[in-house]
Amino acid sequence: xxxxxxxxxxxxxxxxxxxxxxxxxxxQLIWRRFRKNRMGVIAGALLLLFYxxxxxxxxxxxxxxxxxxMRLRHVPPQRLHFSLSVGFYVHGLKSVRxxxxxxxxxxxxxxxxxxxxxxxxxxxxxxxxxxxxxxMFLLGTDRMGRxxxxxxxxxxxxxxxxxxxxxxxxIVLGSILGTISGxxxxxxxNLIQRIIEILSAFPxxxxxxxxxxxxxPGWSSIQIYFGITIILxxxxxxxxxxxxxxxxxxxxxxxxxxxxxAAGAGHWHIITKHLLPGCYSHIIVxxxxxxxxxxxxxxxxxxLGLGIRPPMTSWGVLLEEAQxxxxxxxxxxxxxxxxxxLVVVIAFNFLGDALRDAADPYSD
Amino acid sequence: xRERYGLNDPLWKRYFIWISGFVRGNFGESFEYKREVDExxxxxxxxxxxxxxxSLIFTYVVAIPLGIYSATHQYKWSDHFLTFLSxxxxxxxxxxxxxxxxxxxxxxxxxxxxxLFSAYYEGAPWTWGKLGDLFKHLWIPVIxxxxxxxxxxxxxxxxxxxxxxxxxxxxxxxxxxxKEIVVVGKHAVRxxxxxxxxxxxxxxxxxxxxxxxxxxVLGLPTVGPILLRSLLNEDIYLAxxxxxMLSLLLVIGNLLADIALAWVDPRIxxx
Numbered sequence: 001x002x003x004x005x006x007x008x009x010x011x012x013x014x015x016x017x018x019x020x021x022x023x024x025x026x027x028q029l030i031w032r033r034f035r036k037n038r039m040g041v042i043a044g045a046l047l048l049l050f051y052x053x054x055x056x057x058x059x060x061x062x063x064x065x066x067x068x069x070m071r072l073r074h075v076p077p078q079r080l081h082f083s084l085s086v087g088f089y090v091h092g093l094k095s096v097r098x099x100x101x102x103x104x105x106x107x108x109x110x111x112x113x114x115x116x117x118x119x120x121x122x123x124x125x126x127x128x129x130x131x132x133x134x135x136m137f138l139l140g141t142d143r144m145g146r147x148x149x150x151x152x153x154x155x156x157x158x159x160x161x162x163x164x165x166x167x168x169x170x171i172v173l174g175s176i177l178g179t180i181s182g183x184x185x186x187x188x189x190n191l192i193q194r195i196i197e198i199l200s201a202f203p204x205x206x207x208x209x210x211x212x213x214x215x216x217p218g219w220s221s222i223q224i225y226f227g228i229t230i231i232l233x234x235x236x237x238x239x240x241x242x243x244x245x246x247x248x249x250x251x252x253x254x255x256x257x258x259x260x261x262a263a264g265a266g267h268w269h270i271i272t273k274h275l276l277p278g279c280y281s282h283i284i285v286x287x288x289x290x291x292x293x294x295x296x297x298x299x300x301x302x303x304l305g306l307g308i309r310p311p312m313t314s315w316g317v318l319l320e321e322a323q324x325x326x327x328x329x330x331x332x333x334x335x336x337x338x339x340x341x342l343v344v345v346i347a348f349n350f351l352g353d354a355l356r357d358a359a360d361p362y363s364d
Numbered sequence: 365x366r367e368r369y370g371l372n373d374p375l376w377k378r379y380f381i382w383i384s385g386f387v388r389g390n391f392g393e394s395f396e397y398k399r400e401v402d403e404x405x406x407x408x409x410x411x412x413x414x415x416x417x418x419s420l421i422f423t424y425v426v427a428i429p430l431g432i433y434s435a436t437h438q439y440k441w442s443d444h445f446l447t448f449l450s451x452x453x454x455x456x457x458x459x460x461x462x463x464x465x466x467x468x469x470x471x472x473x474x475x476x477x478x479x480l481f482s483a484y485y486e487g488a489p490w491t492w493g494k495l496g497d498l499f500k501h502l503w504i505p506v507i508x509x510x511x512x513x514x515x516x517x518x519x520x521x522x523x524x525x526x527x528x529x530x531x532x533x534x535x536x537x538x539x540x541x542x543k544e545i546v547v548v549g550k551h552a553v554r555x556x557x558x559x560x561x562x563x564x565x566x567x568x569x570x571x572x573x574x575x576x577x578x579x580x581v582l583g584l585p586t587v588g589p590i591l592l593r594s595l596l597n598e599d600i601y602l603a604x605x606x607x608x609m610l611s612l613l614l615v616i617g618n619l620l621a622d623i624a625l626a627w628v629d630p631r632i633x634x635x
Contacts, residue, residue: 201569201618202611203573203576203610203611203614204569204570205573205577206576206587206591206606206607207607210595210603213595213603300457305596306595323463325470328467335463341457341460342456342460345457346452349455350451
């Protein structure tokens with residue numbers, strides 16, 4: 001195996017035209033084909049960037065997500081200015097009470113300016129990539145004066161990992177049950193297939209709503225997080241199990257499995273060494289395409305107030321504030337969390353599409 | 365009190381009492397509205413059906429021509445544009461689309477597009493005027509609910525047609541000197557369209573879910589908003605009945621889709 005990898009790279013290094021696919025492992029072939037798909041690579045890089053931002057939100061976000069400023073509620077997004085002497089800076093805020101609606105409205109205070117400091121050290125001694133001594137809300141604040149940009153970054157943690165964990169759960173469930181179903185057949189197969197059919201007969205969002213509402217109100221944020229994850233993956237494993245079953249059924253009667261069985265290999269060995277590896281690429285593709293559905297599911301649930309509960313924050317929780325048209329008309333920046341949702345979901349779709357093309361042995 | 369609602373019985377018995385009532389059309393009483401559940405749900409289910417069927421028609425009417433166009437213009441500029449559009453369409457959550465459309469409409473017309481009727485017709489009895497008013501409000505939820513399905517269906521149609529266009533019989537048809545429009549329209553599309561009918565059943569859950577959540581945002585008198593309310597208030601008989609009804613609609617829809625497939629494609633027969 002080592003040898004083939006080296007030869008492949010030598011060929012590439014020598015600049016020789018790559019002709020013989022037989023010298024590359026399946027995984028390398030996939031990687032080669034994937035790299036050719038520009039949209040897929042861009043999407044993958046973008047998602048990587050989002051995940052880094054989410055994991056390092058403590059450092060990348062200018063504020064903590066629950067830092068409340070009751071005197072700075074619904075501040076509109078501030079313009080970032082640049083001058084050669086101080087670098088980036090924002091102007092201070094001046095609050096004026098609107099004589100009609102009696103609400104505080106904020107305008108730029110041209111007399112004040114606060115430079116944006118990189119590697120800023122806050123009151124607790126924590127470092128931030130950039131922040132400012134004065135109020136700096138590049139995407140505005142919400143109804144409790146919390147910085148929307150920071151909240152989006154922290155929200156990414158929940159929204160983006162929830163899809164991953166949920167898909168992981170459905171992969172585990174789907175591959176185990178799919179393999180059992182395809183390998184043993186008979187009444188086990190029948191039973192599992194009927195269960196999948198029953199599950200797929202539910203309209204997903206109403207069922208999620210019902211299950212979300214059934215989560216006990218006393219649960220902690222972490223418990224709710226995992227509860228929602230399990231709810232989201234409950235329906236989605238069925239499709240994966242079907243695909244795995246189909247593959248296993250096809251491989252079960254193939255010559256190499258027959259040979260393994262004749263050589264005295266046990267069920268476990270045949271399943272893990274001969275059947276499942278054949279399904280890996282399939283599973284990965286389906287999983288990638290299932291993640292956006294889960295992210296959208298979480299967003300929809302939280303948007304309705306049945307998903308993640310404050311103080312934990314996710315993109316859906318942020319969008320919940322933008323639910324009413326009257327609110328949106330007054331504070332249009334509250335819709336901004338929709339942008340990362342859209343970008344991430346589109347990126348996952350492109351990535352999954354590219355992976356599917358790459359994993360398809362007939363695509364060349 | 366516990367005695368009256370049978371709360372001392374074990375879980376299976378309580379479930380059995382409810383489900384046996386359900387089969388006989390006795391859905392129980394809503395705690396919140398203090399009325400029988402079946403008084404509350406029927407017209408909501410009717411509106412849900414109207415919106416769902418409307419979106420289904422919209423989906424197929426828009427997606428099939430676009431898919432055909434995309435496939436016959438593969439890798440042209442317009443195909444790339446449609447592909448990108450369909451990816452966006454697949455990715456945008458329905459509630460977000462509803463929300464932005466509503467803000468947009470408010471900006472232009474200055475009236476919120478809330479509900480299915482104007483205030484004038486709200487409680488009025490059914491007349492032609494009211495029906496017209498319904499259609500005037502209906503197109504927004506129909507489009508919003510249908511967009512996701514349209515995008516993915518278009519991709520499937522494109523893929524199917526491309527597969528079919530590569531087959532020998534299409535080449536034969538071209539070799540015979542048939543016009544391209546006949547080759548595509550009469551030979552290829554008829555084959556490529558079959559899988560779309562079996563997808564009909566699969567796209568139903570998405571449409572029912574979509575209509576539920578879009579209705580909540582747009583304030584439509586369908587199953588969605590009342591389901592949310594009943595869930596938040598733990599009005600279990602109402603919530604249970606609604607979810608049961610939605611699932612029932614889905615099963616019936618699937619059955620109809622299967623029948624339609626057998627009707628269109630004579631190769632499919634059940635023993």
